[in-house]
Amino acid sequence: MRIKIGNRQFSINWRGYLQGLGLVVLATLLGRLLSQLFLPANIIMIYLLCVVITAIFWGLGPSILVSILSVLAFDLFFVPPFLALHVADTQYILTFAALLLVGITISYLTSRVRRQTETARRRETETATLYTLSRNLAATISLESTVHTIMNSVRKTFERNVVIFLPDVQHKGSLNTYTDGSNINIDENDMTRARWSLENQQKAGYGTEVFPDAKTLYLPLNTARGTVGVMALYISDTAPQIADEQSRLLKAYADLAAVAVERTQLAEEARNAQILEAKGKLQTTLLNSISHDLRTPLVSIIGGLSSLQEDGLDLDDLTRKSLIQVARGEAERLNRLITNLLNTTRMEAGAMRLCLQPSDIQDLIGAALEQLSGRLDTRSVKIDIPLELPFISVDFGLVVQALFNILDNAMRYSPTDSPIEIAARQVDQQVEIKVVDRGIGIPAEDLSKVFEKFYRVQRPHDESGTGLGLAICKGIVEAHSGHIMAENRPGGGTVITLTLPATPAAARTTDE
Amino acid sequence: MSNDKPHVLVVDDEPPIRRFLRAALQSQGYVLLEATSGQEALSMAVANKPDVIILDLGLPDIDGVEVTRLLREWSQTPIIILSVRGSESDKIAALDAGADDYLTKPFGIGELLARLRAALRRATRVANEPIITIDNLTVDLVKRVVSVAGAGVQLTPNEYDLLRVLAIHAGKVLTHRQLLHEVWGPQYEGESHMLHVNISNLRRKIEPDPARPQLIITEPGVGYRLRVN
Numbered sequence: 001m002r003i004k005i006g007n008r009q010f011s012i013n014w015r016g017y018l019q020g021l022g023l024v025v026l027a028t029l030l031g032r033l034l035s036q037l038f039l040p041a042n043i044i045m046i047y048l049l050c051v052v053i054t055a056i057f058w059g060l061g062p063s064i065l066v067s068i069l070s071v072l073a074f075d076l077f078f079v080p081p082f083l084a085l086h087v088a089d090t091q092y093i094l095t096f097a098a099l100l101l102v103g104i105t106i107s108y109l110t111s112r113v114r115r116q117t118e119t120a121r122r123r124e125t126e127t128a129t130l131y132t133l134s135r136n137l138a139a140t141i142s143l144e145s146t147v148h149t150i151m152n153s154v155r156k157t158f159e160r161n162v163v164i165f166l167p168d169v170q171h172k173g174s175l176n177t178y179t180d181g182s183n184i185n186i187d188e189n190d191m192t193r194a195r196w197s198l199e200n201q202q203k204a205g206y207g208t209e210v211f212p213d214a215k216t217l218y219l220p221l222n223t224a225r226g227t228v229g230v231m232a233l234y235i236s237d238t239a240p241q242i243a244d245e246q247s248r249l250l251k252a253y254a255d256l257a258a259v260a261v262e263r264t265q266l267a268e269e270a271r272n273a274q275i276l277e278a279k280g281k282l283q284t285t286l287l288n289s290i291s292h293d294l295r296t297p298l299v300s301i302i303g304g305l306s307s308l309q310e311d312g313l314d315l316d317d318l319t320r321k322s323l324i325q326v327a328r329g330e331a332e333r334l335n336r337l338i339t340n341l342l343n344t345t346r347m348e349a350g351a352m353r354l355c356l357q358p359s360d361i362q363d364l365i366g367a368a369l370e371q372l373s374g375r376l377d378t379r380s381v382k383i384d385i386p387l388e389l390p391f392i393s394v395d396f397g398l399v400v401q402a403l404f405n406i407l408d409n410a411m412r413y414s415p416t417d418s419p420i421e422i423a424a425r426q427v428d429q430q431v432e433i434k435v436v437d438r439g440i441g442i443p444a445e446d447l448s449k450v451f452e453k454f455y456r457v458q459r460p461h462d463e464s465g466t467g468l469g470l471a472i473c474k475g476i477v478e479a480h481s482g483h484i485m486a487e488n489r490p491g492g493g494t495v496i497t498l499t500l501p502a503t504p505a506a507a508r509t510t511d512e
Numbered sequence: 513m514s515n516d517k518p519h520v521l522v523v524d525d526e527p528p529i530r531r532f533l534r535a536a537l538q539s540q541g542y543v544l545l546e547a548t549s550g551q552e553a554l555s556m557a558v559a560n561k562p563d564v565i566i567l568d569l570g571l572p573d574i575d576g577v578e579v580t581r582l583l584r585e586w587s588q589t590p591i592i593i594l595s596v597r598g599s600e601s602d603k604i605a606a607l608d609a610g611a612d613d614y615l616t617k618p619f620g621i622g623e624l625l626a627r628l629r630a631a632l633r634r635a636t637r638v639a640n641e642p643i644i645t646i647d648n649l650t651v652d653l654v655k656r657v658v659s660v661a662g663a664g665v666q667l668t669p670n671e672y673d674l675l676r677v678l679a680i681h682a683g684k685v686l687t688h689r690q691l692l693h694e695v696w697g698p699q700y701e702g703e704s705h706m707l708h709v710n711i712s713n714l715r716r717k718i719e720p721d722p723a724r725p726q727l728i729i730t731e732p733g734v735g736y737r738l739r740v741n
Contacts, residue, residue, distance in 0.1 A: 335618055355600075355733065358705040360712045362723055367730040369723075383723040387716075391708065397600060397733035 016058030020066040023050045028073045040078045044099055047074060051103040055110030063111060067103025071096050126249050129157055130256060137260040144178075146264045150231070150257040151180040157253070158233065158246065163216075165194040166229040166261065184234065193218055194230045201227045206235045219250065221258035228261045293337055297330035304330075340468035343401070344453065347475040354479060358391040359399070361424045361431060367396075368403035375411060380419040389424055390502050392431050394480050399500070402476040405469040406435045406496045414439025414493065430482075431502045438493040447486050473498070518632055521545040521562035523553040523579070524594065525572050533566070536621045542628075550574030554582055562589060564631050566624075567611070569595045569602050577605045584610035590631035592624075600733045607687045607734065614685060614734075630683040630740055644679045646740060649718055649727055651679045660718050670695060671714045674707075678728065678738040687735040711736060 027050045031043040047070035055063035076083055079092045087093065133153040140146040147164050154162045163186060164178045175194060177186055193211050197204040197218040205214035221229045231254055304327040307313055308320060315323070362385050369376060410420050418438035425432055442450055442457055449455045451474040454467040470486075473496075477484045482500040489495050520542045522533050534544050545560055547553040550571045557565065565583070569576035580591055593606045593614040603614050612634070613627050642654045648661040658665045658675060667675065673695045678686065686694075688704045696706065715722040729737050 331618075358708060360708050362712060362715075363708065363730050366723055366725050367732045370725070370729060371732075381724070385723055391705065395733070400732045 013059060013061065016054070016062035017065055019058060020050075020054045020062035021069065023054060024066055024069040024073055026050075027070070028077055031074075031078060035078060040074070041095070043078055044070075044074060044095070047099065048102060048106065051106050052110060055107045056114060059114065060107055060111035063107035064104055067100055067107055070103060071100050074099065122245065126252070129153070130249075130252055133253065134256055134260075137256065140260070140264065141267070143261070143264045143268060146260050147178045148180075150253070150260065151178065154231070154233070154250075154253055154257075155180050158250065161234040163190075163232040163234070164221075164229060164257075165191075165198065165232065167198065169265075189214075190216065190232070194232060197230045198227050205232070219254045221254055221261060223258045223262045225262065228258055228265065231257060290341065294334065297334040297337075300330040301327045301334070337468075340472060343472050344468055344475070347472070347479070354395040354398070356393045356395060359394050359396050360391055361385055361389050361433065364394075364396065364399050364403060365422055365424070365433070367400045368407055371400070371404050372407055372411070378416060379411065382419055382421045384421070384423040386425060389426060389431065392500050392502050394500060395476075398476045399480070402473040402498065403433070403435075405473050406498070409469060410435055410437040410439065410494065410496075413437070418493075426502060427499075429502055430499050433498045433500075435496045435498075436489060436493065438489070438491075441488045441492060441494050442486055444488065447488070450486055451484065517541055517543045518563040519543045519545060519560065520628070521547060521553065521556055521560065521565045523547045523550070523565065523571065523576075524568040525549065525570075526568075529568075532621075533624075536624075537628075540625060548572075550576070550579040553579055557583055557587060557589065563635065564590045564592065564628060566592050566594060566628075567606075569593055569606060577602060577609055580606050580609040580611050588635075590635050592627055592631060594619075604687050604689075604734055607685055608689055612684050633740070634681075634683055644682060646679075646682060646727060646738065648720075651675060653679075658718070665717050667714070667717060668710075670710055671717070674710050675714060675718070675738075678736065682738045683740040685731050685735055685737045691735065 024047070027046045031046055034046075035043065047066075050070060051063050051066050054066045072085075075085060075087065075092075075096060079087050079089070079095075081088060133149070136149045136153070137146060140149050143166070147166070151162050151164060154160075161182050161184055162180050163184060165175045166178070168174045168176050175191060175198075177191075179186070193204050193214055193216070196210065197220050200210075201220045201222055202208075202210070203220065204210040204218040206212070206217045208217070211218075215235050217233045217235060219231045219233070220227045221231055233250070304323040307315070307323055365383065365385065369381065407420065407422075414420065414437040421434075421436040423434045423436070446455075446457050450457065451470050453471040455471075456467040470484075474484050477498055477500065480500055482498065484499070485497045487495040487497070520537055522530055522537075522544060523546075524530050524533075525548045530546050530548075534546070537544055545556055545562055547556050550573045553565070553567065553571075554574075556562075567576050567579060571579065574582075576593065576595075580593070583589065583591065590613075591606075591611040593603065593611045594617055595603050595606075595614060596617050607614065612631050615624060615627060642652065644651045644653065650659045652658070653676060656672060658667055658672065674691065677691060677694045688707055689701045692700045692703060692707055695710075696703065700706065711728060712722075715725055715728055719725050719727055727739055729739050731737060
């Protein structure tokens with residue numbers, strides 16, 4: 001390598017040689033000026049100084065030239081007979097030899113120091129970039145950001161476009177491609193070469209023995225556990241060479257990238273495993289809770305119906321009627337529970353597609369009341385909706401369901417002779433709907449929890465709730481970027497406030 | 513049309529549902545015809561000319577919406593759709609294809625009987641009835657006059673047309689698209705905002721309590737219907 005660097009300087013550093021030559025000329029002129037004052041032996045020191053300067057600034061080649069030129073100049077201009085190569089005093093031969101030897105030694109030593117400094121400086125830069133990369137990589141969490149951090153760093157350091165291929169975890173055999181944002185067309189050939197490099201865990205493409213015609217260099221990202229991917233570096237026509245020290249740095253980058261990719265992949269695997277486990281636990285808990293709720297009504301239904309069917313039982317009309325009534329009531333409760341469960345599942349699966357349409361608040365409330373109509377007839381319901389209320393862009397069916405659940409709660413948890421009040425008003429860019437009852441209220445510590453799934457306020461003799469109604473309301477309202485809140489009413493009762501954004505109706509489009 | 517007992521064609525592939533409908537409807541004096549698939553339903557509708565069809569949307573062979581469409585190519589027999597909750601778009605598609613009414617499973621028999629009676633009444637009603645009366649509301653289609661409890665009500669031309677369309681099809685669910693098409697024209701089928709505003713205004717003029725409508729009933733996400741007595 002040393003020779004190579006020497007060669008390269010030799011081939012390009014003509015300036016250094018010329019400057020060295022100039023320096024010798026200057027030294028000679030200076031020597032001539034001072035020759036009246038100093039002995040020739042001291043003039044030699046000026047030449048040695050030139051050798052040192054040349055070696056420090058222009059390298060080995062020029063300084064050797066300067067050493068030789070110095071000997072010649074000293075011979076021609078300071079050793080008699082002047083301007084002739086032969087010397088009268090043979091002791092000067094020794095001086096020449098010493099000057100040449102010292103000059104060359106200085107040249108060699110100085111240039112070696114210089115080269116070491118250069119290497120150290122380069123290593124320092126490399127270490128700094130690698131350190132920056134590894135620090136940046138340590139901060140990344142997702143595979144995506146890891147890959148992009150690597151690509152950004154490689155592109156900045158090597159000034160080349162880079163593509164990273166990673167095997168798809170879900171689909172065995174296929175490769176995911178990550179580009180650095182530049183317009184690179186990745187064709188089937190690229191994929192084939194990347195796949196070869198991945199499978200054989202070897203370099204391929206430009207400058208290697210495999211696919212040497214390619215304009216791309218494929219570096220496998222190897223770790224102790226195997227190859228996690230392939231990094232492809234694009235060799236543009238303007239900068240065709242990858243120098244040896246660059247290639248070494250590239251290898252370091254590839255190793256760092258490999259470890260980082262492996263780390264994120266392992267972290268993601270661990271996270272997925274954790275999520276799966278948590279999901280499993282939750283599902284078991286839910287299943288236990290639900291199966292109890294599902295079976296309870298079935299007990300009365302099956303029990304009641306089998307009693308009616310039994311020949312040996314002598315039931316009077318009143319008993320038969322009551323058995324039928326209980327079975328019907330429980331069947332409806334079961335239906336409510338299943339509907340709520342399905343809605344919850346749909347909301348959680350993200351399958352709740354909002355079909356937004358401009359809706360009249362009065363119509364929403366009217367439709368919710370209509371669904372309760374049979375049970376509402378005996379109740380006094382006060383409705384306060386200002387005429388000028390804007391239309392809101394909501395999924396009509398879903399918001400009606402949310403209102404239905406709130407009204408249903410208000411009815412079930414308040415005395416039959418107490419009034420239920422519904423009021424709507426506009427507050428800034430939002431519409432607020434309040435449902436107010438004079439019921440038993442909600443204990444203060446439960447106010448925020450009532451919207452949680454399967455949460456029920458602990459009360460004796462409360463069998464009919466599912467613990468899902470308000471959770472569904474919250475889900476629906478939040479899907480509309482709205483907000484729901486429960487408060488206790490001064491003097492007893494509950495206030496449920498539902499806030500939905502009011503966007504100008506004219507700007508809306510409909511989904512029908 | 514049979515001369516005495518109305519014939520009902522029940523199309524559902526679930527035996528327990530057919531059984532429960534058979535028991536309930538026969539006891540109410542209906543003659544029951546049963547089909548378990550779309551194909552069977554179509555051929556039975558041709559062969560037996562039922563007075564009303566109860567059609568489940570989830571059939572094993574042909575989609576219920578398609579059955580409705582095929583029936584409507586030659587028949588005006590009232591069709592009542594049975595659908596499960598959550599399939600609003602199917603419901604709307606079936607109504608747009610010409611179905612008269614829908615019920616969401618599970619439903620009480622009382623509700624089904626009421627819908628059946630209303631559908632049969634609409635089908636047998638003399639078509640050119642000039643004056644329609646519901647509760648206190650009277651719509652005189654000839655004079656284009658609307659009154660509530662004897663007092664005249666001023667309606668805009670669009671409000672009147674909307675009420676007229678609802679009144680002609682009283683009891684039937686009309687989808688948003690159908691109403692917009694009938695009142696404003698086919699190019700306005702997407703402008704549901706216009707429809708809701710007019711419904712809201714109409715309610716203020718004819719409903720005793722617009723916040724709890726008794727005449728113009730909202731079918732959430734589907735459309736509107738004018739309630740019949």
